[in-house]
Amino acid sequence: DIQMTQSPSSLSASVGDRVTITCRASQGISSWLAWYQQKPEKAPKSLIYAASSLQSGVPSRFSGSGSGTDFTLTISSLEPEDFAIYYCQQRSDWPPTFGGGTKVEIK
Amino acid sequence: EVQLVESGGGLVQPGGSLRLSCAASGFTFSSYAMHWVRQAPGKGLEYVSAISSNGGSTYYANSVKGRFTISRDNSKNTLYLQMGSLRAEDMAVYYCAREDGRWGQGTLVTVSS
Numbered sequence: 001d002i003q004m005t006q007s008p009s010s011l012s013a014s015v016g017d018r019v020t021i022t023c024r025a026s027q028g029i030s031s032w033l034a035w036y037q038q039k040p041e042k043a044p045k046s047l048i049y050a051a052s053s054l055q056s057g058v059p060s061r062f063s064g065s066g067s068g069t070d071f072t073l074t075i076s077s078l079e080p081e082d083f084a085i086y087y088c089q090q091r092s093d094w095p096p097t098f099g100g101g102t103k104v105e106i107k
Numbered sequence: 108e109v110q111l112v113e114s115g116g117g118l119v120q121p122g123g124s125l126r127l128s129c130a131a132s133g134f135t136f137s138s139y140a141m142h143w144v145r146q147a148p149g150k151g152l153e154y155v156s157a158i159s160s161n162g163g164s165t166y167y168a169n170s171v172k173g174r175f176t177i178s179r180d181n182s183k184n185t186l187y188l189q190m191g192s193l194r195a196e197d198m199a200v201y202y203c204a205r206e207d208g209r210w211g212q213g214t215l216v217t218v219s220s
Contacts, residue, residue: 034208036152044152046208055208087152094166095154096142 002026002090006099012107019075021102023088028068032092035064035073038101039084047086048073078104109133111203116214123193123218129186129203129211137161137181140206143188145199146213155201156188171197193218 003026013019023033031051036044046055048064051071061076075082083106088099115127129141143155156177157166165177176189186203193216200213 036208043202043210043212045210049208089152094157095168096157097154098152101151 001095002029002093002097004088004090004097004099006086006088006102008102009100010103010105012105013078014107015078015080017078017107019078019082019104021073021086021088021104023066023071023073023099025069025071025090025092029090029092031067032090033064033066033071034089034091035062036087036089037082037084038087044087049091075104109205109209111205111209111211113201113203113211113214116201116216118217118219119193120220121194121218124189124191125193125216127188127190127201127203127214127216129188131184131186131205134205136179136184141179141186142204142206143177143186143201144204144210145197145201145216147196147199150199153199157206158186190216195219 005024007022033051035048037047038044047058047062052064063074065072083104085101085103087101110132112130119125140159142157145153145155155168158177162179174192178187195218198218200215202210202213204210
């Protein structure tokens, strides 16, 4: 299985901060990467697919970049509703494995 | 509006069986591969199983292979997960998900004596 490693596992930030989360694949996955946001007691919500394509309805402060093995999710200016756990997922090979998650907390 | 609604979760004893359902609406169900993903309490996301749009191909995580069976009824717009020989480590919220990332709200499976 392809291993997905996210960093950091958690971070504290303030409203208005720029936040960057990284995800590294154990082997090349081209651009077959998705990002999800999960709030407590809720299902994950898709934010980005194909590494950098924004899902419909997702605010433009979210962006994704990268290809191959290294990927980044950036929130340009953190809003109160962005405090959540973020997961990356590779869709290159079966099984479509997830990263361990990054918890974004209020500073 | 796209909707995925899981049902069938509950309390089951170790070694028992349970069948989860996922009712789909608001889209052409038969055009999409569908997945089951689970999340143990306080843990991350784990892929469980997937099925192609016509049901001809299936995938299982090693942790459930031989114990779980995924299926679908495109005439009823419903996805299923038949779970058997349940273990404590199968306890989780089970989500059905469309292949492009739309998820249901989940159903909780508790395995305990």
